[in-house]
Amino acid sequence: MxxxxxxxxxxxxxxxxxxxxxxxxxxxxxxxxxxxxxxxxxxxxxxxxxxxxxxxxxxxxxxxxxxxxxxxxxxxxxxxVGRTFQITGTYQSMTVAENVQMALMSHHRKLFAVRPYAYKLYRDEALALLDVVGMADQADRACAILAYGDLKRLELAIALANEPxxxxxxxxxxxxxxxxxxxxxxxxxxxxxxxxxxxxxxxxxxxxxxxxxxxxxxxxxxxxxxxxxxxxxxxxxxxxxxxxxxxxxxxxxxxxx
CATH class of the missing domain: 3.40.50.300 (P-loop containing nucleotide triphosphate hydrolases)
Structure with missing residues (x-):
């Protein structure tokens, strides 16, 4: 193998x-x-x-x-290959789901396709990944107010976005x-x-x-x-x-x- x-x-x-x-x-x-x-x-x-x-x-x-x-x-x-870092690096002004959506948009090569409905792209996939790490119930919370442990779980969901x-x-x-x-x-x-x-x-x-x-x-x-x-x-x-x-x-x- x-x-x-x-x-x-x-x-x-x-x-x-x-x-x-x-x-x-x-x-x-x-x-x-x-x-x-x-x-x-x-x-x-x-x-x-x-x-x-x-x-x-x-x-x-x-x-x-x-x-x-x-x-x-x-x-x-x-x-x-996905990666998480010792110091988390999420977008604090975005919601939990939007952070994962950004990673999914990059994975699907849609990151630079600026569209008014971008916030809808891959929403269901993002929620599914958040469910994997136990964060689906916090999908619409701003990252800026998350506890540190929740930021670590969010980072893990982001790292899974490219199906590593x-x-x-x-x-x-x-x-x-x-x-x-x-x-x-x-x-x-x-x-x-x-x-x-x-x-x-x-x-x-x-x-x-x-x-x-x-x-x-x-x-x-x-x-x-x-x-x-x-x-x-x-x-x-x-x-x-x-x-x-x-x-x-x-x-x-x-x-x-």
């Missing part, structure tokens, strides 16, 4: 600093995979190369077997309350199961990672030092040294569920 995402020896240097140093991995169809590591490990740099915001110094990125290395973000998005086969989520639970974090990642896991979307996400909350990720990768100083199941990563001596100075990563009862 062809990997949805395949990364081969990805490198990014800034002057004499090697931010990402020969990283290789795959994300399988329907897989929820985490990329973790301490601050400065290279996670965001890696994500930005996958989505085209940064061009790799060397290495290859394949999406469903196609080489997408160095392509601009719009091309990658049109090939079926791969979803990149950069710190999806950053700034959220503990209960909101659990709910958002459970929602993501449900989308993986129901829609067959592959997800690669970065995260600092280890409870979230161990509870939901099928497999976990660990970056440290730009190098991939571990790639395995939650149990394999938790018991990896090098990972323990990076995170806890040789201690043992916390093991919860549901970690391998």
């Amino acid at each position: 062809t990997a949805v995402l395949k990364v081969e020896n990805l490198v990014k240097t800034f002057g004499g600093v090697k931010a990402v140093a020969g990283v290789s991995f795959e994300v399988a169809p329907g897989e929820l995979k985490a990329l973790i590591g301490p601050n400065g490990a290279g996670k965001s740099t890696c994500f930005n190369m996958l989505m085209g915001q940064l061009k790799p110094t060397s290495g290859k990125v394949y999406l469903n077997g196609e080489n997408i290395t160095g392509r601009p973000p719009r091309d990658i998005w049109r090939r079926g 086969t791969l979803l990149l989520m950069d710190e999806p639970t950053a700034g959220m309350a503990p209960r909101e974090r659990i709910n958002l990642m459970q929602l993501t896991a449900d989308i993986v199961r129901d829609r067959g979307v592959s997800v690669l996400f970065t995260e600092h909350d280890m409870d979230v990672v161990f509870a939901h990720a099928h497999h976990i990768m660990v970056l440290n100083r730009g190098e991939l030092i571990a790639d395995g199941t939650a149990s394999e990563v938790r018991n990896n001596p090098q990972v323990q040294e990076v995170y806890l100075g040789g201690g043992t990563l916390y093991e919860q009862e549901t970690a391998d569920a």
Whole structure:
């Protein structure tokens, strides 16, 4: 089975600093995979190369077997990669539904077709996506008055507008309350199961990672030092040294569920 995402020896240097140093991995169809590591490990740099915001110094990125290395973000998005960001970026003056409609208009190449009835375009599709993330009842609310957790769910609906086969989520639970974090990642896991979307996400909350990720990768100083199941990563001596100075990563009862 062809990997949805395949990364081969990805490198990014800034002057004499090697931010990402020969990283290789795959994300399988329907897989929820985490990329973790301490601050400065290279996670965001890696994500930005996958989505085209940064061009790799060397290495290859394949999406469903196609080489997408160095392509601009719009091309990658049109090939079926969605992304959410650590800091949400919705249109605050628009309603919840209108934000999703904008993404749908872009997906259907209607974004620059200025028409007086544009507000009606893809309204039903937008409501369907909002229903997926539990936001349909807030469709006509202005984004400016939404709670932060609701903005994160809205961003997820927007990321699904281009019918992605791969979803990149950069710190999806950053700034959220503990209960909101659990709910958002459970929602993501449900989308993986129901829609067959592959997800690669970065995260600092280890409870979230161990509870939901099928497999976990660990970056440290730009190098991939571990790639395995939650149990394999938790018991990896090098990972323990990076995170806890040789201690043992916390093991919860549901970690391998």
